[in-house]
Amino acid sequence: MEVVDYHVHSNNSFDGKNSIEEMCRKAIEKNLSEICFTEHFSVDPRDVSYRVLDYEKYFSEIIKAKEKFSDRIRIKCGMEIGEPHLKQYQEDLVKEIENMNLDFIIGSVHNIDGIKLRLYMQNKNKYDIYYDYFSEIYEMVKSSDIDIVGHMDLMKRYAYEAHGNYTFDDYKEIIEKILKEVISRGIGLEINGSGYSNKVGEPYPGKKVLDLYRNLGGEVMTVGSDSHFCESLAIHNIKMINLLKETGFKYIFTYEKRKKIPLKI
Template sequence: MKIVDFHIHSDNSFDGENSIEEMSRKGLEIGLSEICFTEHFSVDPRDISYGVLNYEKYFSETEKAKEKFKGKLKIKRGLEIGEPHLKEYRKDLEKQLEKMKIDFIIGSVHNINGMKLRKYMSNKRKYDVYYDYFNEVYEMIINSDIDIVGHMDLMKRYAYETLGNYTFEDYREIIEKILKAVISRGIGIEINGSGYENKVGEPYPNTDILKLYRELGGEIITIGSDSHCCENLAKHNLKILKLLKEIGFENVFTYNKRKKEVLSISDI
Protein backbone atom coordinates (compact mmCIF):
# COMPACT_ATOMS: atom_id res chain seq x y z
CA MET A 1 0.00 0.00 0.00
CA LYS A 2 1.25 3.41 -0.91
CA ILE A 3 -1.22 5.73 0.74
CA VAL A 4 0.06 9.27 1.09
CA ASP A 5 -1.29 12.32 2.89
CA PHE A 6 -0.30 15.70 1.51
CA HIS A 7 -2.33 18.02 3.70
CA ILE A 8 -1.72 17.73 7.43
CA HIS A 9 -1.16 20.13 10.31
CA SER A 10 0.97 19.60 13.41
CA ASP A 11 1.07 21.82 16.48
CA ASN A 12 3.24 24.19 14.45
CA SER A 13 -0.09 25.44 13.11
CA PHE A 14 -2.32 27.53 15.39
CA ASP A 15 -5.03 24.86 15.28
CA GLY A 16 -2.91 21.68 15.27
CA GLU A 17 -2.97 19.30 18.22
CA ASN A 18 -0.11 16.84 17.83
CA SER A 19 3.62 17.17 17.32
CA ILE A 20 5.48 16.36 14.11
CA GLU A 21 6.90 13.26 15.75
CA GLU A 22 3.50 12.05 16.97
CA MET A 23 1.88 12.55 13.57
CA SER A 24 4.79 10.81 11.84
CA ARG A 25 4.63 7.83 14.20
CA LYS A 26 0.90 7.55 13.55
CA GLY A 27 1.57 7.68 9.81
CA LEU A 28 3.95 4.77 10.13
CA GLU A 29 1.53 2.83 12.34
CA ILE A 30 -1.31 3.06 9.84
CA GLY A 31 0.97 2.10 6.96
CA LEU A 32 1.33 5.36 5.04
CA SER A 33 4.25 5.62 2.66
CA GLU A 34 4.59 9.39 2.67
CA ILE A 35 3.25 12.44 4.50
CA CYS A 36 3.69 16.13 3.93
CA PHE A 37 3.17 18.65 6.71
CA THR A 38 1.41 21.73 5.36
CA GLU A 39 1.46 24.22 8.21
CA HIS A 40 -0.64 27.36 8.04
CA PHE A 41 1.30 30.38 6.93
CA SER A 42 0.22 33.94 6.26
CA VAL A 43 1.84 37.34 5.88
CA ASP A 44 -1.52 39.11 6.18
CA PRO A 45 -1.73 40.62 9.70
CA ARG A 46 -5.52 40.17 9.61
CA ASP A 47 -5.19 36.38 9.36
CA ILE A 48 -5.37 34.18 12.43
CA SER A 49 -2.18 32.32 11.46
CA TYR A 50 -0.15 35.51 11.04
CA GLY A 51 3.17 35.26 12.89
CA VAL A 52 2.37 31.82 14.32
CA LEU A 53 4.77 29.61 12.38
CA ASN A 54 8.28 29.46 13.80
CA TYR A 55 10.14 28.26 10.72
CA GLU A 56 13.38 27.35 12.53
CA LYS A 57 11.45 25.10 14.91
CA TYR A 58 9.42 23.62 12.04
CA PHE A 59 12.60 22.96 10.07
CA SER A 60 14.44 21.26 12.92
CA GLU A 61 11.43 19.13 13.93
CA THR A 62 10.83 17.92 10.37
CA GLU A 63 14.55 17.19 9.90
CA LYS A 64 14.59 15.17 13.14
CA ALA A 65 11.50 13.19 12.09
CA LYS A 66 12.98 12.50 8.66
CA GLU A 67 16.06 11.06 10.34
CA LYS A 68 14.08 9.07 12.87
CA PHE A 69 11.71 7.46 10.34
CA LYS A 70 14.24 7.13 7.53
CA GLY A 71 13.57 4.21 5.20
CA LYS A 72 10.11 3.66 6.72
CA LEU A 73 8.13 6.82 6.05
CA LYS A 74 8.91 9.68 3.71
CA ILE A 75 8.32 13.04 5.36
CA LYS A 76 8.02 16.33 3.49
CA ARG A 77 7.87 19.92 4.66
CA GLY A 78 5.15 22.05 3.09
CA LEU A 79 3.05 25.12 3.72
CA GLU A 80 -0.61 25.96 3.34
CA ILE A 81 -0.48 29.65 2.50
CA GLY A 82 -3.62 31.70 3.00
CA GLU A 83 -4.35 34.19 0.20
CA PRO A 84 -0.85 34.22 -1.33
CA HIS A 85 -2.13 36.47 -4.13
CA LEU A 86 -2.80 39.64 -2.17
CA LYS A 87 -0.73 42.38 -3.79
CA GLU A 88 0.10 44.30 -0.63
CA TYR A 89 1.72 41.26 1.02
CA ARG A 90 3.25 39.51 -1.99
CA LYS A 91 6.75 40.99 -1.69
CA ASP A 92 6.93 40.10 1.98
CA LEU A 93 5.77 36.57 1.20
CA GLU A 94 8.44 36.12 -1.49
CA LYS A 95 11.11 37.38 0.88
CA GLN A 96 10.07 35.00 3.63
CA LEU A 97 9.82 32.01 1.30
CA GLU A 98 13.35 32.62 0.00
CA LYS A 99 14.66 31.77 3.45
CA MET A 100 12.76 28.49 3.68
CA LYS A 101 13.35 25.02 2.30
CA ILE A 102 9.90 23.89 1.26
CA ASP A 103 8.78 20.82 -0.69
CA PHE A 104 5.20 21.75 -1.41
CA ILE A 105 2.89 24.77 -1.31
CA ILE A 106 -0.90 24.67 -1.07
CA GLY A 107 -2.59 27.98 -1.83
CA SER A 108 -5.86 28.37 0.05
CA VAL A 109 -8.60 30.94 0.32
CA HIS A 110 -9.63 31.18 3.99
CA ASN A 111 -10.64 34.84 3.98
CA ILE A 112 -12.21 37.32 1.58
CA ASN A 113 -11.29 40.99 2.01
CA GLY A 114 -9.41 39.98 5.15
CA MET A 115 -12.59 38.59 6.70
CA LYS A 116 -13.06 35.00 7.81
CA LEU A 117 -15.54 33.24 5.53
CA ARG A 118 -18.17 32.86 8.22
CA LYS A 119 -18.15 36.59 8.82
CA TYR A 120 -17.92 37.44 5.13
CA MET A 121 -21.09 35.52 4.27
CA SER A 122 -23.36 37.17 6.80
CA ASN A 123 -26.09 39.29 5.20
CA LYS A 124 -25.13 38.21 1.69
CA ARG A 125 -27.14 36.35 -0.91
CA LYS A 126 -26.36 32.69 -1.41
CA TYR A 127 -25.34 33.14 -5.03
CA ASP A 128 -22.88 35.92 -4.19
CA VAL A 129 -21.35 34.09 -1.25
CA TYR A 130 -20.30 31.14 -3.39
CA TYR A 131 -19.49 33.26 -6.43
CA ASP A 132 -17.19 35.53 -4.42
CA TYR A 133 -15.38 32.52 -3.01
CA PHE A 134 -14.76 31.00 -6.44
CA ASN A 135 -13.72 34.38 -7.77
CA GLU A 136 -11.14 34.77 -5.00
CA VAL A 137 -9.81 31.28 -5.81
CA TYR A 138 -9.42 32.36 -9.44
CA GLU A 139 -7.54 35.50 -8.42
CA MET A 140 -5.23 33.36 -6.31
CA ILE A 141 -4.50 30.95 -9.15
CA ILE A 142 -3.50 33.62 -11.63
CA ASN A 143 -1.52 35.72 -9.15
CA SER A 144 0.53 33.38 -7.02
CA ASP A 145 3.31 30.84 -7.00
CA ILE A 146 1.70 27.70 -5.60
CA ASP A 147 1.72 23.99 -6.41
CA ILE A 148 -1.87 23.08 -5.58
CA VAL A 149 -5.19 24.80 -4.95
CA GLY A 150 -6.45 23.85 -1.48
CA HIS A 151 -10.06 22.79 -0.84
CA MET A 152 -11.43 24.57 -3.91
CA ASP A 153 -15.06 24.84 -2.77
CA LEU A 154 -14.48 25.34 0.97
CA MET A 155 -17.23 27.97 1.15
CA LYS A 156 -19.79 25.16 1.51
CA ARG A 157 -18.35 24.26 4.91
CA TYR A 158 -19.52 27.61 6.29
CA ALA A 159 -22.57 28.21 4.11
CA TYR A 160 -23.98 24.68 4.31
CA GLU A 161 -26.12 25.06 7.43
CA THR A 162 -27.64 28.46 6.74
CA LEU A 163 -27.67 28.76 2.95
CA GLY A 164 -27.29 25.15 1.86
CA ASN A 165 -24.85 23.53 -0.50
CA TYR A 166 -24.33 25.06 -3.95
CA THR A 167 -25.49 23.64 -7.27
CA PHE A 168 -22.60 22.98 -9.60
CA GLU A 169 -24.48 24.13 -12.71
CA ASP A 170 -25.02 27.61 -11.23
CA TYR A 171 -21.25 28.15 -11.10
CA ARG A 172 -20.12 26.05 -14.03
CA GLU A 173 -18.71 29.03 -15.91
CA ILE A 174 -16.45 30.32 -13.16
CA ILE A 175 -15.46 26.80 -12.12
CA GLU A 176 -14.44 26.04 -15.70
CA LYS A 177 -12.44 29.28 -15.79
CA ILE A 178 -10.68 28.25 -12.57
CA LEU A 179 -9.85 24.76 -13.81
CA LYS A 180 -8.56 26.02 -17.16
CA ALA A 181 -6.32 28.48 -15.34
CA VAL A 182 -5.04 25.67 -13.09
CA ILE A 183 -4.19 23.55 -16.12
CA SER A 184 -2.56 26.33 -18.12
CA ARG A 185 -0.40 27.35 -15.18
CA GLY A 186 0.84 23.78 -14.73
CA ILE A 187 -0.39 23.57 -11.17
CA GLY A 188 -2.98 21.20 -9.71
CA ILE A 189 -5.85 20.83 -7.29
CA GLU A 190 -6.20 18.72 -4.20
CA ILE A 191 -8.97 16.43 -3.11
CA ASN A 192 -9.45 17.18 0.57
CA GLY A 193 -11.27 14.60 2.68
CA SER A 194 -12.08 16.83 5.64
CA GLY A 195 -15.56 17.53 4.23
CA TYR A 196 -16.49 13.95 5.18
CA GLU A 197 -15.83 14.93 8.79
CA ASN A 198 -18.61 17.55 8.94
CA LYS A 199 -22.19 17.88 7.80
CA VAL A 200 -21.21 18.60 4.19
CA GLY A 201 -20.39 14.87 3.88
CA GLU A 202 -18.41 15.17 0.64
CA PRO A 203 -14.86 16.12 -0.27
CA TYR A 204 -13.57 19.53 -1.29
CA PRO A 205 -14.08 19.91 -4.18
CA ASN A 206 -17.13 17.82 -5.05
CA THR A 207 -17.28 15.10 -7.71
CA ASP A 208 -18.77 17.41 -10.37
CA ILE A 209 -15.68 19.61 -10.18
CA LEU A 210 -13.34 16.63 -10.17
CA LYS A 211 -15.08 15.20 -13.24
CA LEU A 212 -14.91 18.50 -15.10
CA TYR A 213 -11.23 18.88 -14.22
CA ARG A 214 -10.56 15.43 -15.69
CA GLU A 215 -12.67 16.17 -18.79
CA LEU A 216 -10.70 19.35 -19.41
CA GLY A 217 -7.49 17.32 -19.30
CA GLY A 218 -6.52 18.05 -15.70
CA GLU A 219 -4.22 15.41 -14.25
CA ILE A 220 -2.34 16.96 -11.38
CA ILE A 221 -4.07 16.12 -8.14
CA THR A 222 -2.92 15.56 -4.57
CA ILE A 223 -4.69 13.83 -1.70
CA GLY A 224 -5.04 15.37 1.72
CA SER A 225 -6.95 14.66 4.90
CA ASP A 226 -6.41 18.19 6.29
CA SER A 227 -6.06 16.48 9.65
CA HIS A 228 -5.12 18.59 12.63
CA CYS A 229 -4.55 15.58 14.91
CA CYS A 230 -3.26 11.99 14.72
CA GLU A 231 -6.75 10.56 14.85
CA ASN A 232 -7.78 11.99 11.49
CA LEU A 233 -4.58 11.29 9.62
CA ALA A 234 -5.36 9.91 6.13
CA LYS A 235 -8.83 9.05 7.46
CA HIS A 236 -10.68 9.07 4.13
CA ASN A 237 -7.74 8.76 1.78
CA LEU A 238 -8.46 5.23 0.60
CA LYS A 239 -12.08 6.14 -0.18
CA ILE A 240 -10.84 9.22 -2.03
CA LEU A 241 -8.42 7.15 -4.09
CA LYS A 242 -11.23 4.86 -5.15
CA LEU A 243 -13.31 7.88 -6.12
CA LEU A 244 -10.48 9.31 -8.22
CA LYS A 245 -10.04 5.98 -9.96
CA GLU A 246 -13.76 5.84 -10.75
CA ILE A 247 -13.64 9.33 -12.22
CA GLY A 248 -10.75 8.31 -14.45
CA PHE A 249 -7.64 9.68 -12.77
CA GLU A 250 -4.64 7.43 -13.26
CA ASN A 251 -2.19 9.12 -10.93
CA VAL A 252 -1.88 11.16 -7.81
CA PHE A 253 1.05 13.45 -7.19
CA THR A 254 3.56 14.03 -4.45
CA TYR A 255 6.13 16.82 -4.27
CA ASN A 256 9.79 17.01 -3.45
CA LYS A 257 11.52 20.42 -3.33
CA ARG A 258 8.53 21.75 -5.26
CA LYS A 259 8.95 19.26 -8.08
CA LYS A 260 6.09 16.88 -8.83
CA GLU A 261 6.46 13.14 -8.59
CA VAL A 262 3.93 10.69 -9.99
CA LEU A 263 2.32 7.90 -8.06
CA SER A 264 0.23 5.56 -10.17
CA ILE A 265 -3.16 4.81 -8.59
CA SER A 266 -3.04 1.27 -9.97
CA ASP A 267 0.09 0.62 -7.90
CA ILE A 268 -1.69 1.55 -4.70
Protein backbone atom coordinates in the same frame (compact mmCIF):
# COMPACT_ATOMS: atom_id res chain seq x y z
CA MET B 1 -1.05 0.80 -3.14
CA GLU B 2 0.88 3.39 -1.21
CA VAL B 3 -0.99 5.64 1.18
CA VAL B 4 0.17 9.25 1.33
CA ASP B 5 -1.27 12.30 3.08
CA TYR B 6 -0.52 15.70 1.57
CA HIS B 7 -2.40 18.03 3.89
CA VAL B 8 -1.35 17.76 7.52
CA HIS B 9 -1.08 20.27 10.37
CA SER B 10 1.04 19.69 13.45
CA ASN B 11 1.03 21.91 16.53
CA ASN B 12 3.26 24.30 14.59
CA SER B 13 -0.03 25.54 13.14
CA PHE B 14 -2.25 27.69 15.37
CA ASP B 15 -4.98 25.05 15.30
CA GLY B 16 -2.91 21.83 15.27
CA LYS B 17 -2.97 19.51 18.29
CA ASN B 18 -0.08 17.03 17.96
CA SER B 19 3.65 17.37 17.48
CA ILE B 20 5.44 16.40 14.29
CA GLU B 21 6.90 13.39 16.06
CA GLU B 22 3.45 12.22 17.25
CA MET B 23 2.01 12.68 13.77
CA CYS B 24 4.87 10.67 12.23
CA ARG B 25 4.47 7.84 14.74
CA LYS B 26 0.75 7.61 14.03
CA ALA B 27 1.35 7.80 10.27
CA ILE B 28 3.73 4.83 10.52
CA GLU B 29 1.20 2.96 12.63
CA LYS B 30 -1.40 3.63 9.93
CA ASN B 31 1.00 2.35 7.25
CA LEU B 32 1.41 5.60 5.38
CA SER B 33 4.42 5.62 3.08
CA GLU B 34 4.63 9.42 2.98
CA ILE B 35 3.42 12.40 4.99
CA CYS B 36 3.68 16.02 3.94
CA PHE B 37 3.28 18.65 6.65
CA THR B 38 1.50 21.77 5.41
CA GLU B 39 1.49 24.29 8.24
CA HIS B 40 -0.64 27.41 8.08
CA PHE B 41 1.24 30.47 6.94
CA SER B 42 0.17 33.99 6.15
CA VAL B 43 1.88 37.33 5.79
CA ASP B 44 -1.45 39.12 6.15
CA PRO B 45 -1.74 40.66 9.64
CA ARG B 46 -5.53 40.19 9.49
CA ASP B 47 -5.18 36.39 9.33
CA VAL B 48 -5.32 34.23 12.48
CA SER B 49 -2.16 32.40 11.47
CA TYR B 50 -0.14 35.60 11.05
CA ARG B 51 3.25 35.26 12.78
CA VAL B 52 2.19 32.02 14.49
CA LEU B 53 4.51 29.67 12.64
CA ASP B 54 8.03 29.58 14.05
CA TYR B 55 9.74 28.20 11.01
CA GLU B 56 13.16 27.65 12.52
CA LYS B 57 11.45 25.34 15.01
CA TYR B 58 9.30 23.77 12.29
CA PHE B 59 12.25 22.99 10.03
CA SER B 60 14.38 21.62 12.85
CA GLU B 61 11.55 19.31 13.93
CA ILE B 62 11.22 18.05 10.36
CA ILE B 63 14.95 17.30 10.26
CA LYS B 64 14.75 15.46 13.59
CA ALA B 65 11.75 13.44 12.42
CA LYS B 66 13.58 12.49 9.22
CA GLU B 67 16.56 11.29 11.27
CA LYS B 68 14.31 9.19 13.45
CA PHE B 69 11.80 7.79 10.97
CA SER B 70 13.21 7.95 7.44
CA ASP B 71 13.65 4.18 7.27
CA ARG B 72 9.89 3.84 7.78
CA ILE B 73 8.25 6.84 6.15
CA ARG B 74 9.06 9.67 3.74
CA ILE B 75 8.56 13.05 5.41
CA LYS B 76 8.04 16.24 3.43
CA CYS B 77 8.02 19.87 4.48
CA GLY B 78 5.28 22.05 3.04
CA MET B 79 3.09 25.04 3.80
CA GLU B 80 -0.53 25.97 3.39
CA ILE B 81 -0.40 29.64 2.48
CA GLY B 82 -3.53 31.71 2.97
CA GLU B 83 -4.42 34.12 0.16
CA PRO B 84 -0.97 34.08 -1.46
CA HIS B 85 -2.23 36.33 -4.27
CA LEU B 86 -2.89 39.51 -2.30
CA LYS B 87 -0.86 42.20 -4.02
CA GLN B 88 -0.14 44.26 -0.94
CA TYR B 89 1.59 41.29 0.72
CA GLN B 90 3.16 39.60 -2.28
CA GLU B 91 6.58 41.15 -1.85
CA ASP B 92 6.77 40.08 1.81
CA LEU B 93 5.63 36.61 0.92
CA VAL B 94 8.19 36.09 -1.83
CA LYS B 95 10.93 37.30 0.50
CA GLU B 96 9.88 34.98 3.32
CA ILE B 97 9.39 31.91 1.18
CA GLU B 98 12.44 32.15 -1.07
CA ASN B 99 14.97 30.65 1.33
CA MET B 100 12.72 28.04 2.87
CA ASN B 101 13.46 25.24 0.44
CA LEU B 102 9.96 23.81 0.78
CA ASP B 103 8.81 20.59 -0.84
CA PHE B 104 5.25 21.68 -1.46
CA ILE B 105 2.93 24.69 -1.28
CA ILE B 106 -0.85 24.66 -1.00
CA GLY B 107 -2.58 27.91 -1.83
CA SER B 108 -5.83 28.35 0.09
CA VAL B 109 -8.54 30.93 0.53
CA HIS B 110 -9.61 31.21 4.18
CA ASN B 111 -10.62 34.88 4.11
CA ILE B 112 -12.21 37.29 1.66
CA ASP B 113 -11.17 40.94 2.00
CA GLY B 114 -9.34 39.90 5.15
CA ILE B 115 -12.55 38.61 6.74
CA LYS B 116 -12.98 35.00 7.88
CA LEU B 117 -15.38 33.07 5.66
CA ARG B 118 -17.88 32.44 8.44
CA LEU B 119 -18.17 36.17 9.10
CA TYR B 120 -17.99 37.15 5.44
CA MET B 121 -21.18 35.16 4.80
CA GLN B 122 -23.31 37.23 7.10
CA ASN B 123 -26.01 39.32 5.45
CA LYS B 124 -25.17 38.03 1.99
CA ASN B 125 -27.27 35.88 -0.28
CA LYS B 126 -26.38 32.33 -1.20
CA TYR B 127 -25.37 33.11 -4.76
CA ASP B 128 -22.94 35.83 -3.79
CA ILE B 129 -21.40 33.88 -0.94
CA TYR B 130 -20.32 31.08 -3.22
CA TYR B 131 -19.56 33.34 -6.17
CA ASP B 132 -17.27 35.56 -4.12
CA TYR B 133 -15.39 32.53 -2.86
CA PHE B 134 -14.79 31.16 -6.35
CA SER B 135 -13.76 34.64 -7.54
CA GLU B 136 -11.14 34.79 -4.83
CA ILE B 137 -9.87 31.35 -5.82
CA TYR B 138 -9.69 32.57 -9.41
CA GLU B 139 -7.58 35.55 -8.37
CA MET B 140 -5.31 33.18 -6.47
CA VAL B 141 -4.72 30.74 -9.32
CA LYS B 142 -4.00 33.54 -11.77
CA SER B 143 -1.09 35.02 -9.94
CA SER B 144 0.44 33.06 -7.11
CA ASP B 145 3.38 30.72 -6.84
CA ILE B 146 1.70 27.59 -5.50
CA ASP B 147 1.72 23.87 -6.32
CA ILE B 148 -1.93 23.11 -5.77
CA VAL B 149 -5.24 24.75 -4.89
CA GLY B 150 -6.39 23.75 -1.39
CA HIS B 151 -10.03 22.75 -0.76
CA MET B 152 -11.33 24.54 -3.84
CA ASP B 153 -14.96 24.84 -2.74
CA LEU B 154 -14.41 25.19 1.01
CA MET B 155 -17.17 27.79 1.26
CA LYS B 156 -19.73 24.98 1.42
CA ARG B 157 -18.38 24.03 4.83
CA TYR B 158 -19.56 27.38 6.24
CA ALA B 159 -22.57 28.01 4.01
CA TYR B 160 -24.02 24.50 4.23
CA GLU B 161 -26.06 24.95 7.36
CA ALA B 162 -27.78 28.19 6.38
CA HIS B 163 -27.93 27.77 2.60
CA GLY B 164 -27.13 24.19 1.62
CA ASN B 165 -24.57 23.07 -0.90
CA TYR B 166 -24.12 25.07 -4.11
CA THR B 167 -25.53 23.95 -7.44
CA PHE B 168 -22.61 23.26 -9.74
CA ASP B 169 -24.31 24.61 -12.87
CA ASP B 170 -24.82 28.03 -11.25
CA TYR B 171 -21.03 28.46 -11.02
CA LYS B 172 -19.86 26.37 -13.95
CA GLU B 173 -18.46 29.36 -15.81
CA ILE B 174 -16.21 30.62 -13.02
CA ILE B 175 -15.22 27.09 -12.01
CA GLU B 176 -14.21 26.39 -15.59
CA LYS B 177 -12.14 29.58 -15.67
CA ILE B 178 -10.37 28.48 -12.48
CA LEU B 179 -9.67 24.99 -13.79
CA LYS B 180 -8.37 26.20 -17.15
CA GLU B 181 -5.99 28.55 -15.35
CA VAL B 182 -4.86 25.72 -13.05
CA ILE B 183 -4.10 23.52 -16.05
CA SER B 184 -2.37 26.19 -18.12
CA ARG B 185 -0.15 27.23 -15.21
CA GLY B 186 0.86 23.63 -14.46
CA ILE B 187 -0.50 23.68 -10.94
CA GLY B 188 -2.95 21.13 -9.55
CA LEU B 189 -5.90 20.55 -7.27
CA GLU B 190 -6.18 18.70 -4.04
CA ILE B 191 -8.97 16.41 -3.04
CA ASN B 192 -9.46 17.26 0.63
CA GLY B 193 -11.25 14.65 2.74
CA SER B 194 -12.22 16.84 5.68
CA GLY B 195 -15.66 17.51 4.16
CA TYR B 196 -16.58 13.85 4.68
CA SER B 197 -16.24 14.40 8.42
CA ASN B 198 -18.72 17.27 8.65
CA LYS B 199 -22.28 17.83 7.48
CA VAL B 200 -21.27 18.49 3.88
CA GLY B 201 -20.53 14.76 3.52
CA GLU B 202 -18.35 15.08 0.41
CA PRO B 203 -14.79 16.15 -0.32
CA TYR B 204 -13.54 19.59 -1.33
CA PRO B 205 -14.03 19.93 -4.23
CA GLY B 206 -17.04 17.77 -5.08
CA LYS B 207 -17.32 15.21 -7.85
CA LYS B 208 -18.68 17.57 -10.52
CA VAL B 209 -15.65 19.85 -10.20
CA LEU B 210 -13.37 16.84 -10.48
CA ASP B 211 -15.26 15.63 -13.58
CA LEU B 212 -14.89 18.99 -15.27
CA TYR B 213 -11.19 19.23 -14.37
CA ARG B 214 -10.59 15.76 -15.81
CA ASN B 215 -12.62 16.54 -18.95
CA LEU B 216 -10.59 19.70 -19.52
CA GLY B 217 -7.42 17.59 -19.38
CA GLY B 218 -6.47 18.16 -15.73
CA GLU B 219 -4.26 15.47 -14.28
CA VAL B 220 -2.48 16.85 -11.26
CA MET B 221 -4.16 15.85 -8.00
CA THR B 222 -2.96 15.49 -4.45
CA VAL B 223 -4.81 13.72 -1.66
CA GLY B 224 -5.04 15.29 1.78
CA SER B 225 -6.92 14.70 5.01
CA ASP B 226 -6.38 18.22 6.40
CA SER B 227 -5.67 16.55 9.73
CA HIS B 228 -5.13 18.74 12.76
CA PHE B 229 -4.57 15.77 15.08
CA CYS B 230 -3.08 12.35 14.51
CA GLU B 231 -6.19 10.15 14.61
CA SER B 232 -7.54 11.68 11.41
CA LEU B 233 -4.42 11.11 9.30
CA ALA B 234 -5.26 9.65 5.89
CA ILE B 235 -8.86 9.26 6.97
CA HIS B 236 -11.15 8.85 3.93
CA ASN B 237 -8.08 8.22 1.79
CA ILE B 238 -9.37 5.04 0.15
CA LYS B 239 -12.72 6.65 -0.58
CA MET B 240 -10.97 9.58 -2.27
CA ILE B 241 -8.65 7.38 -4.31
CA ASN B 242 -11.65 5.38 -5.51
CA LEU B 243 -13.45 8.59 -6.44
CA LEU B 244 -10.42 9.77 -8.41
CA LYS B 245 -10.17 6.45 -10.24
CA GLU B 246 -13.88 6.59 -11.07
CA THR B 247 -13.37 10.07 -12.44
CA GLY B 248 -10.61 8.85 -14.73
CA PHE B 249 -7.44 9.91 -12.93
CA LYS B 250 -4.51 7.53 -13.27
CA TYR B 251 -2.10 9.17 -10.83
CA ILE B 252 -1.90 11.25 -7.73
CA PHE B 253 1.15 13.41 -7.09
CA THR B 254 3.74 13.83 -4.40
CA TYR B 255 6.38 16.56 -4.36
CA GLU B 256 10.03 16.97 -3.61
CA LYS B 257 11.53 20.46 -3.55
CA ARG B 258 8.40 21.50 -5.44
CA LYS B 259 8.89 19.00 -8.27
CA LYS B 260 5.99 16.68 -9.05
CA ILE B 261 6.38 12.96 -8.62
CA PRO B 262 3.52 10.81 -9.96
CA LEU B 263 2.21 7.87 -7.99
CA LYS B 264 0.06 5.38 -9.88
CA ILE B 265 -3.37 4.67 -8.41
